[in-house]
Amino acid sequence: ETLQRQPQRYMHIHTVLLSQFPDLDKMLSGLTSRPKTRTVNTMRASLDTLIYLKQVLKLCPQLAQALERLVAEDKDTRATSMQQQQQGKSSNGGAGTPADPHVLLEALQHALHQPAFTTMEMLLQNWLTDSTTYSKSSTEMRHQECFALRSGRHSILDIARHNFQECVEDIYSIADGYSSHYGITVKVIFSAQRGYYLQVPSEAANRLPDIFLQCVLNRRTISCTTQEVTSLSDRAAASIEQALQLSNELIQVLMDDIRRAMDGLFVFADAVALLDMLCSFVHFIDVSSGLAMPYVRPIMTASGELLIQQGRHDVVASLQKLGALFVPNDCRICSAVPMCIVTGPNGSGKSTYIKQIAVIVILAHMGCFVPCFKAQIPLRTRMLSRIGTGDDMEHNTSTFLMEMREVAYILQHANPSSLVIMDELGRGTSVLDGCALAVAIVEHLVLVGALTLFITHFPQVPQLTALYKGIDNIHLNGPAVAVTTAVGPHSGTSTSDTTGHVQPDALGRYQMHTLAKGACDFSGGYGVAMAERCGLPTDILLRARSMLTHGADIYPSLPTYPHVRILDAICEIIHSLQLLKQTKDGSGVALRECLTTQRASISAGLAAAILAIIAADQQHQLTGTVLESKQNDDE
Numbered sequence: 001e002t003l004q005r006q007p008q009r010y011m012h013i014h015t016v017l018l019s020q021f022p023d024l025d026k027m028l029s030g031l032t033s034r035p036k037t038r039t040v041n042t043m044r045a046s047l048d049t050l051i052y053l054k055q056v057l058k059l060c061p062q063l064a065q066a067l068e069r070l071v072a073e074d075k076d077t078r079a080t081s082m083q084q085q086q087q088g089k090s091s092n093g094g095a096g097t098p099a100d101p102h103v104l105l106e107a108l109q110h111a112l113h114q115p116a117f118t119t120m121e122m123l124l125q126n127w128l129t130d131s132t133t134y135s136k137s138s139t140e141m142r143h144q145e146c147f148a149l150r151s152g153r154h155s156i157l158d159i160a161r162h163n164f165q166e167c168v169e170d171i172y173s174i175a176d177g178y179s180s181h182y183g184i185t186v187k188v189i190f191s192a193q194r195g196y197y198l199q200v201p202s203e204a205a206n207r208l209p210d211i212f213l214q215c216v217l218n219r220r221t222i223s224c225t226t227q228e229v230t231s232l233s234d235r236a237a238a239s240i241e242q243a244l245q246l247s248n249e250l251i252q253v254l255m256d257d258i259r260r261a262m263d264g265l266f267v268f269a270d271a272v273a274l275l276d277m278l279c280s281f282v283h284f285i286d287v288s289s290g291l292a293m294p295y296v297r298p299i300m301t302a303s304g305e306l307l308i309q310q311g312r313h314d315v316v317a318s319l320q321k322l323g324a325l326f327v328p329n330d331c332r333i334c335s336a337v338p339m340c341i342v343t344g345p346n347g348s349g350k351s352t353y354i355k356q357i358a359v360i361v362i363l364a365h366m367g368c369f370v371p372c373f374k375a376q377i378p379l380r381t382r383m384l385s386r387i388g389t390g391d392d393m394e395h396n397t398s399t400f401l402m403e404m405r406e407v408a409y410i411l412q413h414a415n416p417s418s419l420v421i422m423d424e425l426g427r428g429t430s431v432l433d434g435c436a437l438a439v440a441i442v443e444h445l446v447l448v449g450a451l452t453l454f455i456t457h458f459p460q461v462p463q464l465t466a467l468y469k470g471i472d473n474i475h476l477n478g479p480a481v482a483v484t485t486a487v488g489p490h491s492g493t494s495t496s497d498t499t500g501h502v503q504p505d506a507l508g509r510y511q512m513h514t515l516a517k518g519a520c521d522f523s524g525g526y527g528v529a530m531a532e533r534c535g536l537p538t539d540i541l542l543r544a545r546s547m548l549t550h551g552a553d554i555y556p557s558l559p560t561y562p563h564v565r566i567l568d569a570i571c572e573i574i575h576s577l578q579l580l581k582q583t584k585d586g587s588g589v590a591l592r593e594c595l596t597t598q599r600a601s602i603s604a605g606l607a608a609a610i611l612a613i614i615a616a617d618q619q620h621q622l623t624g625t626v627l628e629s630k631q632n633d634d635e
Helices: 007-020 024-032 040-088 103-112 116-127 138-143 155-182 227-259 263-289 314-319 350-366 399-413 431-448 462-466 526-533 538-560 562-582 588-634
Strands: 187-191 195-201 213-217 221-225 299-301 306-311 329-333 339-343 374-378 382-386 418-423 451-455 471-476 479-482 509-511 515-517
Touching: 007 040, 007 263, 024 040, 024 227, 024 263, 040 103, 040 116, 040 227, 040 263, 103 263, 116 227, 116 263, 155 187, 155 195, 155 227, 195 227, 221 227, 306 350, 314 350, 329 350, 329 451, 339 350, 339 431, 339 462, 350 374, 350 382, 350 418, 350 451, 382 399, 399 418, 399 431, 431 451, 431 462, 462 471, 526 538
Parallel strands: 299 374, 339 451, 339 471, 382 418, 418 451
Antiparallel strands: 187 195, 195 221, 213 221, 306 329, 306 374, 471 515, 479 509
16 A cells, blocks of 8 residues: 555656566575586676676665655655544544554565675675676676676786787777778677677678678678687687686685675565565556456454455456456355355356455465455465366376365365365266265365365255255356357356446356355256257257256166167177087087087077067057156146
8 A cells, every 4th residue: 555655656666676686586596506517607607696796785775765765755645644534533433543554664674774785795896897787688798707807806817808808809890891891881799609790781692702601691681700700709708718717716705705794685685575576566456457446455354254345356357358347246254154155057157256265365365455345354374275177197197086185185284274165076976976075075174164165066065054054055147048149169258248238158148147145056957058058969958958857767777778688688699609600610519518508598598588578568558658648647
């Protein structure tokens, strides 16, 4: 809130000061570790570390001063606002004194003032030249390798620098000579991979002399070189490498002195990282506010209920161009009723709903504003989730095995101060096993007391509210009206237009995405309806609806179908005849024994087939009688 109230100071800190900081993690890593082998890259990394540190020490007082001014101005603004409020209200109704909002920023300001920084700054000033500065350009950083340390520290180092300067000056003079002699504009270019080379306009390709070698045609220029330039570039590279080796010995001595007083650097790095995170939060909220999506400061409590009014999912809402298109929903879970069973049709937004609750809780614990109209978040020590249907082929782990491992971890670590979200548990096994596991896990989590959001399609799970007072049922409304449109293979999210009317998604559904009390209606066949909108054949849909209607009678009778018994009998006869064919070329005794054995098997198979045919005829007559009686009853 303080950063939001002072936008100019915030922008100066965020866009001007913080953007100039180098990689602090890389700097600390270079100071705390010693390379085992000396290479060109390790020597360059050591020098870069000192340049990073010099840049940090330069920006540190500027950042501390900017924070001090921001806090002072906000205190004045806040004091003036409170005086105006007290003048407008004679009594405050016994309200308590609000907490100081500047405690965190003042702590960051204090962390930026480290006494050891003065010693480090003096060491760097004595060793590094004034022209050695940090740059995000790698080319500029490489040019400073030779001249980073002050002259007079090492005589051979000064000679190597002089040789490098002479080589570079000769390269530029040769390029000027080429320009005047051939009438072509010749520029000197440097790259870390190629070194120094020449560059001429592409128009000179037809009249380029033969002394130019390794020509590479670019869009508007030609990169090339000559033997003289290549020789001087190699000599310059050798001088740089020699200078790096000599400089590295001196740099390691300097870094040893800095390591003795670098404890404050870790505190400083944490403070800068936290300030950068806070500024990122403000920037994120400012950008999202432009999309008409409100963000509020959450009320954090030590315990109590989890209350969210008109909550939204940040990512889904931002992907829908305008935040007003997202359908917000409430959430209320308390310790007395910690378990919330979420049901609803496919595509109604169940997964998005529990994910948005988790995102809001995480953002609140990070110290960021949350996407809703009001939020009261109890402190959570753990955030446990089981979402998705992934497997692990590398470790031979199936979907269900991975799910059970994650659930086992959740059950072992869940406690009353945890937030648990589970999405459609038990999909990877049989319906009976999945339902049994879902019921048992819900009962366990209710007894543990962890705040839980549990999505399921099993109708038996919401019935647990009759046994446990700590369970609440909610559901999300699915398609309200179906329209006939051309559908594709992808499902979309329904939205509302500017007038507030719900618009159909890519499958022609009017998704409501609104939350309601109680469990959803499991008898509507919403899965089959989704399959129909995705283009499944009509005969498959008719068969599926028939099984939905008579499923309880169909499944137990499958093993006793008459035609199944007939096929089994015929298969047994065929198997016996194949055995006879295999033994026809054997001896008489063997053939006689096989015929005796198979005669009984074939006779039994024929008898079973005849009995099955009789049973099929009887069942056909019985089915016709039943259908006729049902038709008479309907009439």
